[in-house]
Amino acid sequence: MFESAEVGHAVDKKTFHRAEETLRARLLDAQRHLRVQGRFPVLLLISGVDGAGKSETLAQLYEWMDARYLSTIAFVSPTDEERERPYMWRYWRALPPRGRTGAFAGSWYSTPIAQRIAGDMSRVQLDKRLDEINRFEAMLVNEGALLLKFWLHLTRSGQKRRLRQLESDPRTAWRVTKESWARTRTYDALQDVAGHVLRLSNTAWAPWSIVDGTDDHYRHLRVGKELLAALEKRLAEKVAKKRVFAPPVNRPADDRNVLTALDLGKKLPEKKYELQLAKWQGRLAELARHKAFAGRSLVLVFEGMDAAGKGGAIRRLTAALDPRQFQVVPIAGPSEEERAQPYLWRFWRHLPRKRHVTIFDRSWYGRVLVERIEGYCSEADWLRAYAEINDFEHELVSAGIIVLKFWLQIDQQEQLRRFKGREKVEHKRFKLTPDDWRNRDKWTDYQSAAVDMIDRTSTGNAPWIVVPANDKNFARVQVARDVVKYVEAALGR
Amino acid sequence: MFESAEVGHAVDKKTFHRAEETLRARLLDAQRHLRVQGRFPVLLLISGVDGAGKSETLAQLYEWMDARYLSTIAFVSPTDEERERPYMWRYWRALPPRGRTGAFAGSWYSTPIAQRIAGDMSRVQLDKRLDEINRFEAMLVNEGALLLKFWLHLTRSGQKRRLRQLESDPRTAWRVTKESWARTRTYDALQDVAGHVLRLSNTAWAPWSIVDGTDDHYRHLRVGKELLAALEKRLAEKVAKKRVFAPPVNRPADDRNVLTALDLGKKLPEKKYELQLAKWQGRLAELARHKAFAGRSLVLVFEGMDAAGKGGAIRRLTAALDPRQFQVVPIAGPSEEERAQPYLWRFWRHLPRKRHVTIFDRSWYGRVLVERIEGYCSEADWLRAYAEINDFEHELVSAGIIVLKFWLQIDQQEQLRRFKGREKVEHKRFKLTPDDWRNRDKWTDYQSAAVDMIDRTSTGNAPWIVVPANDKNFARVQVARDVVKYVEAALGR
Numbered sequence: 001m002f003e004s005a006e007v008g009h010a011v012d013k014k015t016f017h018r019a020e021e022t023l024r025a026r027l028l029d030a031q032r033h034l035r036v037q038g039r040f041p042v043l044l045l046i047s048g049v050d051g052a053g054k055s056e057t058l059a060q061l062y063e064w065m066d067a068r069y070l071s072t073i074a075f076v077s078p079t080d081e082e083r084e085r086p087y088m089w090r091y092w093r094a095l096p097p098r099g100r101t102g103a104f105a106g107s108w109y110s111t112p113i114a115q116r117i118a119g120d121m122s123r124v125q126l127d128k129r130l131d132e133i134n135r136f137e138a139m140l141v142n143e144g145a146l147l148l149k150f151w152l153h154l155t156r157s158g159q160k161r162r163l164r165q166l167e168s169d170p171r172t173a174w175r176v177t178k179e180s181w182a183r184t185r186t187y188d189a190l191q192d193v194a195g196h197v198l199r200l201s202n203t204a205w206a207p208w209s210i211v212d213g214t215d216d217h218y219r220h221l222r223v224g225k226e227l228l229a230a231l232e233k234r235l236a237e238k239v240a241k242k243r244v245f246a247p248p249v250n251r252p253a254d255d256r257n258v259l260t261a262l263d264l265g266k267k268l269p270e271k272k273y274e275l276q277l278a279k280w281q282g283r284l285a286e287l288a289r290h291k292a293f294a295g296r297s298l299v300l301v302f303e304g305m306d307a308a309g310k311g312g313a314i315r316r317l318t319a320a321l322d323p324r325q326f327q328v329v330p331i332a333g334p335s336e337e338e339r340a341q342p343y344l345w346r347f348w349r350h351l352p353r354k355r356h357v358t359i360f361d362r363s364w365y366g367r368v369l370v371e372r373i374e375g376y377c378s379e380a381d382w383l384r385a386y387a388e389i390n391d392f393e394h395e396l397v398s399a400g401i402i403v404l405k406f407w408l409q410i411d412q413q414e415q416l417r418r419f420k421g422r423e424k425v426e427h428k429r430f431k432l433t434p435d436d437w438r439n440r441d442k443w444t445d446y447q448s449a450a451v452d453m454i455d456r457t458s459t460g461n462a463p464w465i466v467v468p469a470n471d472k473n474f475a476r477v478q479v480a481r482d483v484v485k486y487v488e489a490a491l492g493r
Numbered sequence: 494m495f496e497s498a499e500v501g502h503a504v505d506k507k508t509f510h511r512a513e514e515t516l517r518a519r520l521l522d523a524q525r526h527l528r529v530q531g532r533f534p535v536l537l538l539i540s541g542v543d544g545a546g547k548s549e550t551l552a553q554l555y556e557w558m559d560a561r562y563l564s565t566i567a568f569v570s571p572t573d574e575e576r577e578r579p580y581m582w583r584y585w586r587a588l589p590p591r592g593r594t595g596a597f598a599g600s601w602y603s604t605p606i607a608q609r610i611a612g613d614m615s616r617v618q619l620d621k622r623l624d625e626i627n628r629f630e631a632m633l634v635n636e637g638a639l640l641l642k643f644w645l646h647l648t649r650s651g652q653k654r655r656l657r658q659l660e661s662d663p664r665t666a667w668r669v670t671k672e673s674w675a676r677t678r679t680y681d682a683l684q685d686v687a688g689h690v691l692r693l694s695n696t697a698w699a700p701w702s703i704v705d706g707t708d709d710h711y712r713h714l715r716v717g718k719e720l721l722a723a724l725e726k727r728l729a730e731k732v733a734k735k736r737v738f739a740p741p742v743n744r745p746a747d748d749r750n751v752l753t754a755l756d757l758g759k760k761l762p763e764k765k766y767e768l769q770l771a772k773w774q775g776r777l778a779e780l781a782r783h784k785a786f787a788g789r790s791l792v793l794v795f796e797g798m799d800a801a802g803k804g805g806a807i808r809r810l811t812a813a814l815d816p817r818q819f820q821v822v823p824i825a826g827p828s829e830e831e832r833a834q835p836y837l838w839r840f841w842r843h844l845p846r847k848r849h850v851t852i853f854d855r856s857w858y859g860r861v862l863v864e865r866i867e868g869y870c871s872e873a874d875w876l877r878a879y880a881e882i883n884d885f886e887h888e889l890v891s892a893g894i895i896v897l898k899f900w901l902q903i904d905q906q907e908q909l910r911r912f913k914g915r916e917k918v919e920h921k922r923f924k925l926t927p928d929d930w931r932n933r934d935k936w937t938d939y940q941s942a943a944v945d946m947i948d949r950t951s952t953g954n955a956p957w958i959v960v961p962a963n964d965k966n967f968a969r970v971q972v973a974r975d976v977v978k979y980v981e982a983a984l985g986r
Contacts, residue, residue: 058816066804067811067821068854074817079574105817171775174782282664289667311561318560323551324567324598328560336829361561 001195005153005210011217023224024064030231031101035069038099038340040144042231045107046223048152049190050180051162052213057152058103060220061227071096074105084297084353086399087111088136092348097340098144108133109197116193117186126193130200132391139388141205142381143342146234149206150223151198152213156187162214257451259409264470273473280480281320287484288321288357292491297352297401300483301363304408305446306436307418309469313408313479314359320480321357331362343367343377343385344392351396364389365405368453373445386456393462402490403462406479407450408469412443494688498646498703504710516717517557523724524594528562531592531833533637535724538600539716541645542683543673544655545706550645551596553713554720564589568599577790577846579892580604581629585841590833591637601626602690609686610679619686623693625884632881634698635874636835639727642699643716644691645706649680655707750944752902757963766966773973774813780977781814781850785984790845790894793976794856797901798939799929800911802962806901806972807852813973814850824855836860836870836878837885844889857882858898861946866938879949886955895983896955899972900943901962905936 011019034042044061046054058072073094082090088108096102112129115121121129141147154162163180166172183190198208211222268276287293300317302310318326329350338346344364352358367389372382393403410418419440422432439446458464465482469475504512527535537554539547551565566587575583581601589595605622608614614622634640647655656673659665676683691701704715761769780786793810795803811819822843831839837857845851860882865875886896903911912933915925932939951957958975962968 055815055817059812062808062811062816067808068804068823071820072816079572081572081574103816171778285664311559315555315560318555319552322548323555323565323596324548327564330561 001198002153002191002210005212006155007212008214009212009218009222010215011221013217016217016221019221020064020224023221023228026232027064027224027228028066030228030235031066031069033235034101034231035099037235040146040234041096041098041340042101042146042227043096043140043148044101044103044227045109045147045149046103046105046152047107047109047150048211048213049154049159049187049194050183051159051166051176052152052154053162053216053219054105054152055175056216057150057219057223058105061103061224064224065101069099070101070103072103072105075107075110081353085351086395086401088395089348089351092345095140095341095345097337099340108136109201113190113193113197116197117189126197127200130197132395134201134203134206135387135391137201137203137206139344139384139391140342142384145342146230147206148227148230149201149208150226151194151208151210152219153210154213156184158214159184159187258454258466259407259447259451262409262466262468264409264411264414264468266468266474267471268473268477270473273477276477277316277480280477280484281316283484284317284320284480284487287487287491287493288325290491290493292493293487294355295400296491297354298357298487299352299396299401299403300357300359301365301403301405302359302361302408303363303365303369303406303450304469305410305415305443306439307415307422308408308410309472309475310361310408312472313406313467313469313476314361316476316480317359317483325355326357326359327352328359328361331360331366344388347392351401363405364392365453365457368457369446369449370439372449373442386453389457390459393457393459397461402487404483404486405458405462405464406482407454407464407466408475408479409466410469412440414470415440494691495646495684495703498705499648500705501707502705502711502715503708504714506710509710509714512714513557513717516714516721519725520557520717520721521559523721523728524558524562526728527594527724528592530728533639533727534589534591534833535594535639535720536589536633536641537594537596537720538602538640538642539596539598539645540600540602540643541704541706542647542652542680542687543676544652544659544669545645545647546655546709546712547598547645548668549709550643550712550716551598554596554717557717558594562592563594563596565596565598568603574846578844579888579894581888582841582844585838588633588834588838590830592833601629602694606683606686606690609690610682619690620693623690625888627694627696627699628880628884630694630696630699632837632877632884633835635877638835639723640699641720641723642694642701643719644687644701644703645712646703647706649677651707652677652680751947751959752900752940752944755902755959755961757902757904757907757961759961759967760964761966761970763966766970769970770809770973773970773977774809776977777810777813777973777980780980780984780986781818783984783986785986786980787848788893789984790847791850791980792845792889792894792896793850793852794858794896794898795852795854795901796856796858796862796899796943797962798903798908798936799932800908800915801901801903802965802968803854803901805965806899806960806962806969807854809969809973810852810976818848819850819852820845821852821854824853824859837881840885844894856898857885858946858950861950862939862942863932865942866935879946882950883952886950886952890954895980897976897979898951898955898957899975900947900957900959901968901972902959903962905933907963908933 034040046057048054062070073096075090075094078090091108094102094104112121112126112133116123116126137147163176163184167176198210202208209223209226211219213219300314302314304310314328318328327350334343334346347360347364350358350360367377367385368382371377396403419432419436454464454466463486465479467475467478467482527533539550541547555563566589568583568587571583584601587595587597605614605619605626609616609619630640656669656677660669691703695701702716702719704712706712793807795807797803807821811821820843827836827839840853840857843851843853860870860878861875864870889896912925912929947957947959956979958972960968960971960975
């Protein structure tokens, strides 16, 4: 793995300064194009052994580039806001938007490597994490990110020499701490773990660059030139024309599927409804303040055709919850800041803290519903979304978040009846937009997309619950009951 | 203060349900208009004594309104990310954007009241905080917010009765804690402090509504109706036409001012420059990692005409800093999410954590420079900005942030020379935009605005430093030296 970085590389001062002049001008130029185009973000991971020049390299990049559009993203121990969220949350919230460059000093690799060396993580756990990281990076790259990963290498003797050299200069002595020397004693362990990590995460879409860190000039030129080459290549690429047509929807051999198999005739008379709703609301209220829930949190997703009764079902849940504890997040078009990020970013930002509940009224499933049907994203985009969404929800569940997804199913006659009803009632009229009528015309497409979605993303840990919703009473009680049942099971009660 | 809330109010069930029906429909309608207009945010403060029905009132609002556009903003003990920022940071970051309603369960009043009762805050400190709060609320209202403050009141016997009543019902018993009873023993102290706080913060722009909390129906109708009335009134108001002309700039009796009085002939030869710069950079590097700086942070502001050398001066500072420790924030037009907030919001979000440095390349002073000159805001807006900015910086300084502001002054000939130079150099050409030539035509206006700005916002704790910048060497060294000197003084070294 590290052989090429040990053959000895050096660049003399004169060569460096000559090369630097052009490099700097071209980097600045590329950085400006990046900003003007605003098409993609650049993520630089600068990792490596102690003393191999990680911070010097970063500082050099600041010398060459425009500091206003370059951010260093450093991670120390997680803050309490971070600790209450999934492991990747802190990285998601630090992602640079399109047009900017973010240099990660420490990254999603740092903790696994450190934990593995300390023996706090088994090889199996490490490999699992690496698999998650590979999938995360694939998602970033598919979303357009230019991701460059540098590993700065030193030989064992090179590392000691380098630390002594830093110590001897009063301007750099502070960089060498007791920990730095302690880490020279785990040099072999680091090489072993890092070699393994680099091998497994050396993917086609995000390969590692292993750089000999011994000589400052060589290291800086190498990193600078690789960055420049990757930037210029990417900037010169024609903007891939997104296929903005609605792709054909799979038609199964018969009409039988999870939605058509549903008995939409189910009803609940008013009297029973009130009694049962009160019962489940009471139990939900208890659960939400139960001490077993204190270390957990809850994410609920509501999807369904227009007028399926999502809002009403949600209100019956929130009535049982403390307003300080929940947040209802309506999902419409993304904001400007959200459009500058991977499509899942805007959902990450709303993830609940411990003991909190976030209810999404429509969700990330828009990617495989409206975006698919209306052709807002390419076929390749929504096809990969199923796996990305499963990965995303897997991370939530791994972090102790309870994830539950409801599809409220009505039929076309019921929708029409509700649309007409809305037209009559003053404070409901606004709920009806021309979009609603348009979407209605694509009923079959939406139903097929929903079936695909349920089939591909209903997992044991984050299941879809399909609710017959022609009768509002029945649907509301089922939702309340299933939330209670599922949360109780998750809390082991 | 509380007299009217003690005369006894009650509404029977039947009257309540009749009134509720219209109220709900109109609230929903108003809420929708609010969202569609997107002109202003609604801030509801719901405070009061324990047991007076704060959470019940909030829950009632959720019953009536659309939960998707209503957020409850609750505050428990500050997170470590909040503790490392000024007191108001947590409130700024929770502000609802235009078009939305945010209900504050606990607010900027909670901590001062609790601290005063516990004796942790003197009367003088309390009054100072109230003054700051009044100014903050004035800013919010001037920025367009509809701010409604409710204080839910109970008599002493009423409070005890209410707590016993809550305790006797298994569904509400959990709301009554040991602390609730403990607080009944400080009833008089709370009445005393709250009376004082309410009196002093009962401003024309954000008056308190004191509501008898005894009867649920009465309380809910009262709050709901007041909210509805305020919303409907505000929504019906004609959109105040902003005066979008550039107001006349004050012309003083002579040409002498802080800018013209400057000796722009100051120069530093290359050799001396390099030596001195290295010296100050070295001291800055030391300071930034000194333990005295561990509990502090630094905000630097750079303003000046185009091509004044802001970027170059900034790069000479960042070269001395650890990339993990600083962030350069370039200020151009606000993003969509930023436009939905008070104009200072986008600067609050970039405030540094402890031991960190944020450098603003242009800043909140855009309000009294470009926005004033180009007429992007009304005269009233930029006139009030001086005081708002002073308040903002005062909060930063009070929280231990070191604030330093540089105006780099060049003359018109020098600017022209630099513009022409930029046209010649490949990687600098992009720096020149048609805007730059346009701004150049308004040189005198910008200079006058800068003089006004410096005169009105240079305070002892957050001074402006005017730097003769015709010679880049001289300017860069002065900036580096002044940062060092000022930070050393602030750290008491």
